[in-house]
Amino acid sequence: MGKRDEARARTTAAILDAARRAIAEEGGGGLSMRAIAREVGMVSSAVYRYFPTREALLTTLIVESYGNLDRALTQASDADAGWTTLGRALRGWARRTPHEFQLIYGTPIPGYVAPPETVPAAAAVAGHFLAVAARSAPAPFDTPELAEQFGSLASVLPDAQPAGVAAVLTELAALVGFVGLELAGHFVGTADPADALYDALLRRQCATLGVGEG
Numbered sequence: 001m002g003k004r005d006e007a008r009a010r011t012t013a014a015i016l017d018a019a020r021r022a023i024a025e026e027g028g029g030g031l032s033m034r035a036i037a038r039e040v041g042m043v044s045s046a047v048y049r050y051f052p053t054r055e056a057l058l059t060t061l062i063v064e065s066y067g068n069l070d071r072a073l074t075q076a077s078d079a080d081a082g083w084t085t086l087g088r089a090l091r092g093w094a095r096r097t098p099h100e101f102q103l104i105y106g107t108p109i110p111g112y113v114a115p116p117e118t119v120p121a122a123a124a125v126a127g128h129f130l131a132v133a134a135r136s137a138p139a140p141f142d143t144p145e146l147a148e149q150f151g152s153l154a155s156v157l158p159d160a161q162p163a164g165v166a167a168v169l170t171e172l173a174a175l176v177g178f179v180g181l182e183l184a185g186h187f188v189g190t191a192d193p194a195d196a197l198y199d200a201l202l203r204r205q206c207a208t209l210g211v212g213e214g
Contacts (some may be wrong), residue, residue, distance in 0.1 A: 062121070
């Protein structure tokens with residue numbers, strides 16, 4: 001790598017670091033290219049030579065966050081890992097890095113529409129849960145519209161059985177929703193800490209999907 005490439009890589013890393021800090025403090029909706037430029041000591045127009053739009057910067061951060069969650073799930077998994085292990089790993093990662101969880105699963109960012117390149121990153125996360133469920137071939141929803149809709153995911157989830165994908169992703173959505181509510185403080189005064197309630201949800205999901213708790 002030449003000196004120019006090294007300098008560009010350092011500046012790109014500095015922009016991303018500043019953007020991560022801004023999101024941790026203000027959320028994705030508060031991300032400002034002008035503020036990022038000021039943070040790294042650049043004129044605002046210079047930042048656009050690295051990320052042509054605010055949306056491009058957000059997309060990079062979103063794909064990165066999906067990748068971090070994917071790695072957390074991979075590290076928690078082994079040949080015998082089951083749905084419970086993955087569910088706890090998802091919650092653990094979210095509690096350690098709530099700003100990243102909110103970036104990918106929280107309130108939509110006004111004006112931002114996720115581009116196609118985020119789909120494989122999201123699919124890699126879902127793939128962990130689909131792989132566990134595939135061992136038991138969970139009963140699919142008996143809905144022709146869902147079979148057709150989820151059959152189209154073959155290009156991004158090639159190892160998944162389309163008939164059961166909807167059922168598995170519904171349970172994954174329940175986990176994401178639970179964690180989102182927990183991070184927002186909605187269990188304070190009812191189920192706080194929420195460990196027991198979350199584990200109860202995981203056990204019920206295992207029974208529903210017919211998978212081992214593992």
